Amino acid sequence: MFFRRPRSWEIKESQVTPKASYVNRRQILAAAGIGVGAIASAPLLPKLASAQEVDPSASLYPVTNNGSFTAGEGRVLTPEDTATTYTNYYEFGSSKNIWRKAQDLPIRPWTVVLDGMVEQEQTLDIDALLAEAPLEERIYRHRCVEAWSMVVPWSGFPLSWLVNKAKPLSGAKYLRIETFEDSKVAVGQRQTWYPWPYVEGVTIDEAANDLAFMVTGIYGKPLPKQNGAPLRLALPWKYGFKSIKGIVRISFTDVRPVSFWEEINASEYGFWANVNPEIPHKRWSQATERDIGTDKRIPTQIYNGYGDQVADIYKNVTDRRLWS
Ligand code: MTE
Numbered sequence: 001m002f003f004r005r006p007r008s009w010e011i012k013e014s015q016v017t018p019k020a021s022y023v024n025r026r027q028i029l030a031a032a033g034i035g036v037g038a039i040a041s042a043p044l045l046p047k048l049a050s051a052q053e054v055d056p057s058a059s060l061y062p063v064t065n066n067g068s069f070t071a072g073e074g075r076v077l078t079p080e081d082t083a084t085t086y087t088n089y090y091e092f093g094s095s096k097n098i099w100r101k102a103q104d105l106p107i108r109p110w111t112v113v114l115d116g117m118v119e120q121e122q123t124l125d126i127d128a129l130l131a132e133a134p135l136e137e138r139i140y141r142h143r144c145v146e147a148w149s150m151v152v153p154w155s156g157f158p159l160s161w162l163v164n165k166a167k168p169l170s171g172a173k174y175l176r177i178e179t180f181e182d183s184k185v186a187v188g189q190r191q192t193w194y195p196w197p198y199v200e201g202v203t204i205d206e207a208a209n210d211l212a213f214m215v216t217g218i219y220g221k222p223l224p225k226q227n228g229a230p231l232r233l234a235l236p237w238k239y240g241f242k243s244i245k246g247i248v249r250i251s252f253t254d255v256r257p258v259s260f261w262e263e264i265n266a267s268e269y270g271f272w273a274n275v276n277p278e279i280p281h282k283r284w285s286q287a288t289e290r291d292i293g294t295d296k297r298i299p300t301q302i303y304n305g306y307g308d309q310v311a312d313i314y315k316n317v318t319d320r321r322l323w324s
Pocket of ligand 1: 088
C-alpha cells in the first residue's frame with residue numbers, strides 16, 4: 001500500500017543530509033569542468049533563467065520589502081541557489097533535486113478557482129490576480145518537518161486579502177487548498193500510491209492571520225516552478241508541508257479538510273502541524289534544525305519563533321492535537 005512506501009521524510013535525523021543535493025551538483029559541475037566560483041552565477045541555471053525571462057509577471061518584481069518581517073536573531077538569508085535547487089515537490093519526485101523536472105510544468109494560462117461556501121464561485125486568471133494583489137516582500141523562516149530550515153525572501157500578498165475577495169459565507173470554517181493535477185508533466189503524479197492531488201487545509205482563523213502569505217515570487221523575481229509557481233502558500237509557524245505549492249483551487253467548507261500527508265500517515269503528519277521543538281516526530285527529534293544555508297544546527301523555536309503573532313489563534317482549541 002502506498003503509505004508503507006518509504007519517503008525521504010522517513011529517515012533518521014542523522015541521515016538528513018541537507019547539503020547532499022547541492023554537493024552532488026557541485027561534483028557534477030566540477031566533473032563537467034565548471035569551477036565552484038562560477039556556481040553562484042546565473043548562467044549555471046540556464047533553465048531557471050529562461051523560465052524567469054518568459055514569465056509574464058517578471059516586470060512586477062522586485063516588490064517593496066515589508067520591514068516588519070525579518071530573518072530573526074542570528075539568522076541569515078539562505079543563498080538563492082540553495083533555496084531554489086533543494087526543494088520538496090513530490091509531484092516531480094521524492095528527491096530534493098527535482099528542479100529540472102519541474103521546468104516541464106506549464107504555468108500559463110493558470111487559473112485559481114475560489115468555490116464552496118462563498119457568495120459566488122470565481123475563477124481567477126493568475127495575471128489578473130497578480131495585477132490586483134497588494135504585492136510585497138517578506139523575509140520568513142521556513143522550517144520543514146524533516147528538521148532542516150531556510151530563511152527566504154518571499155514576494156506575494158496576505159492570504160486574508162484573497163479570503164476577503166472570495167467572500168466566504170458565515171458558516172465556512174476551513175479552506176481546502178488543492179494543487180494542480182497533470183501526470184503528463186508531473187512525473188511524481190504517476191506514482192498512484194500517493195493520494196493526488198496534493199491538498200492542504202487551514203482554518204478561517206489561521207487564514208485571517210497576517211502571517212499567512214500567498215507567495216508569487218522569491219528573491220525579487222517570479223517564483224521558480226520548483227518552488228511552487230505561480231502560486232503557493234507560506235505558513236511560517238507551521239511545518240513546511242502545510243505550505244502547499246502549485247495552487248489551482250481554494251474551497252471554503254465547514255468540514256475539516258484531510259491533507260495529503262495526513263491521509264498517508266495521520267499519526268506523523270497532522271492537520272495542525274505547528275512547529276514545536278518539544279514534540280518529536282516519531283522517527284527523529286524536532287528539538288533542533290539544520291539551517292541549510294549556513295549548515296549550522298540551531299535550536300528550533302515554538303511556532304518557529306512566531307508565537308507572538310499566532311499563539312492566540314489556538315487559545316480556545318483544546319480538543320485537538322496542535323502538533324504533528
Ligand atoms: N506542495 C506540493 N504541492 N507538493 C509537495 O510535495 N512539499 C511541501 C511543501 N509544499 C510539497 C508542497 C514540503 S514537505 C515542504 S518542506 C515545502 O513545500 C518545501 O518548500 P520549498 O521546496 O520551496 O522549500
